[in-house]
């Protein structure tokens with residue numbers, strides 16, 4: 001599903017006289033459908049940077065990131081912004097530690113929106129309404145499963161606690177099966193019960209054929225979800 005080949009990436013620190021900081025050096029990594037690979041490495045080794053490269057947020061200096069997308073094989077490292085947008089709507093889900101909430105959009109719609117994006121645009125108003133309704137039903141089911149209090153569903157997540165925002169983020173990442181699922185410490189602010197729900201969701205995604213790449217600081221979670229670990233170090 002995913003084949004990373006000799007990926008390199010550095011940052012230029014302009015505030016420090018243009019100092020070059022090499023972060024990823026010739027990283028290669030393959031992930032089969034149904035696998036969950038955990039990235040290991042001390043803080044600052046480039047785990048999050050690699051995830052952002054896989055999501056197309058960071059460009060790479062060299063190397064390639066091949067993904068078997070719905071429309072065929074594509075190199076994320078050289079994809080156009082339009083191609084990247086499409087990949088993010090239908091093929092790749094990214095659950096970061098932090099939710100970037102759009103002001104005024106209720107939690108339920110933040111989640112439902114992801115489900116709608118992955119589908120062809122509605123052909124009529126009636127069709128649009130039916131799709132909206134189905135999306136909201138799916139979103140409700142997931143938020144319920146993640147124990148997000150129902151009183152919050154119609155509120156924008158901007159003022160939610162860290163754990164509540166994280167659950168909205170997780171629901172958004174899992175509502176639509178993705179081919180590539182990127183998880184950057186998805187359980188960092190969750191309690192034990194909700195961690196278990198996330199573990200279940202990851203197992204279900206793997207069973208559905210997703211390739212999962214994750215950073216899991218919680219060893220228990222990592223052992224429960226990953227079938228393989230890959231260490232990043234300079």
Ligand SMILES: Nc1ncnc2c1ncn2[C@@H]1O[C@H](COP(=O)(O)OP(=O)(O)O)[C@@H](O)[C@H]1O
Nearest residue numbers: 011012023041042043044045046047048049050
């Ligand atoms: N946008 C950025 N600009 C400059 N340096 C960065 C940026 N993002 C990360 N870094 C640096 O790259 C290194 C790797 O960071 P990161 O990928 O966040 O590591 P990890 O997730 O493994 O803790 C760190 O030294 C960090 O300071």
Ligand SMILES: [Mg+2]
Nearest residue numbers: 047048049215
């Ligand atoms: Mg990190």
